[in-house]
Amino acid sequence: MTTTLREIDLNLLVVLRDLMQTRSISATAVRLGMSQPAASNALARLRTTYANELFVRAGNTMQPTALAMQLAAPVEEAMVLLQSTFAQREQFDPAHDTRLFNLAMTDVGEVYFMPRLIAHCARHAPFVRLKVIQTSGPTLRQDMQDGRVDLALGPFEDMPGSAYQQRLFDQSCVCLFRSDHPFASHPPTTVAEYRHARHLFVANAASPYVEIQQRMEKAGIHASRGDQVSSFLSAPFVVATSDCVVTLPFKLVEQFARPLGLVWIHPPLRLPTLSTHCFWHRRVHQDAAHAWLRAQIMALFGETRD
Structure with missing residues (x-):
C-alpha cells in the first residue's frame, strides 16, 4: 500500500538526513536539540514507514542499509528545496526583484x-x-x-x-476656489457667509468623505441645491472656470491649487479630520x-x- 505525504511526519526526514551525516543516535539528538529517546523513537517510526531497518549498529556507529543509501540523495534534495522556500520568503533584493x-x-x-x-x-x-x-x-x-x-x-x-x-497622516478639508473669486479678497468668517456661496459637491462620495457632506448638510449647505460632479479629480477644474467653491481634502488641493491658479482657505465650519x-x-x-x-x-x- 502506497504511503501518502499526509501520513508522514516530515520532521522524520530531518532525522534521517542527520543520521546519514552523523551515523549516531546521540549525535543526531544533540544536533537537532532533542533527547536521545526522542531520536530513537523517530528512527523507529522511520523504520515502520519504510518497512526497513535503515540503520544497523556496527560497533559504535549506525550504518545505513542499501535502502537508506538510496534515500539519502532525494531526501537531501527535498530538504534543500524546502529550505529555499523560506529563503525566498525572507530575502528581497530591491535592485533586482521583479515583484x-x-x-x-x-x-x-x-x-x-x-x-x-x-x-x-x-x-x-x-x-x-x-x-x-x-x-x-x-x-x-x-x-x-x-x-x-x-x-x-x-x-x-x-x-x-x-x-x-x-x-x-491626518488631513483637514479646505475650501478651494479660483483666484479672483470674492472669497479671495473677503474670506467668509461665518457659516452663513460660507453657505451663501455656490457650492460644488462630489456625488456618491465614499466614507469617510460622506461625513464631510453630512456635516455641511447640518450647516444648511445642501448637495441637492448645488452642482455635482462624479469625481474628486474633476472638481478643481470646475471651480477654476466657475463661481463654484468646493470643499476637498487638503492633500488633493495641494496637487491642483498652484497649477490651476486656485486659492484655498479653511472654511468657517468645523469638519472632521481624515486619517x-x-x-x-x-x-x-x-x-x-x-x-x-x-x-x-x-x-x-x-x-x-x-
Whole structure:
C-alpha cells in the first residue's frame, strides 16, 4: 500500500538526513536539540514507514542499509528545496526583484501617492512594478484576504481584524476656489457667509468623505441645491472656470491649487479630520518584499503628530 505525504511526519526526514551525516543516535539528538529517546523513537517510526531497518549498529556507529543509501540523495534534495522556500520568503533584493504590487486606493490617493512612489521605486527598485486597484468596502476586505490586493492606502474604514495598519497622516478639508473669486479678497468668517456661496459637491462620495457632506448638510449647505460632479479629480477644474467653491481634502488641493491658479482657505465650519493609513493583511505581514514597500511608503508619506 502506497504511503501518502499526509501520513508522514516530515520532521522524520530531518532525522534521517542527520543520521546519514552523523551515523549516531546521540549525535543526531544533540544536533537537532532533542533527547536521545526522542531520536530513537523517530528512527523507529522511520523504520515502520519504510518497512526497513535503515540503520544497523556496527560497533559504535549506525550504518545505513542499501535502502537508506538510496534515500539519502532525494531526501537531501527535498530538504534543500524546502529550505529555499523560506529563503525566498525572507530575502528581497530591491535592485533586482521583479515583484508586482497591487495597491488599493481612491482616485484622490492615486493622485497623491503614485507620482512620488513610482519615481522612488524607479530609483531604488527599478524592476518592481506597481498597479493601482480602485476598490473599497467589503470588496476591498475580500481582495486583501484573497491576495488580490497587497496594500491599501487611504482613509478606509471597517477593515477586518486580520488587517494590520499604520497611520500615515491626518488631513483637514479646505475650501478651494479660483483666484479672483470674492472669497479671495473677503474670506467668509461665518457659516452663513460660507453657505451663501455656490457650492460644488462630489456625488456618491465614499466614507469617510460622506461625513464631510453630512456635516455641511447640518450647516444648511445642501448637495441637492448645488452642482455635482462624479469625481474628486474633476472638481478643481470646475471651480477654476466657475463661481463654484468646493470643499476637498487638503492633500488633493495641494496637487491642483498652484497649477490651476486656485486659492484655498479653511472654511468657517468645523469638519472632521481624515486619517489616512496603510493597511495590509496578516498573511503578508512577515514577507520581506512587503515590509520593504511599507517602509518606503512610511518614509515618503508618514507624518508625525505635533
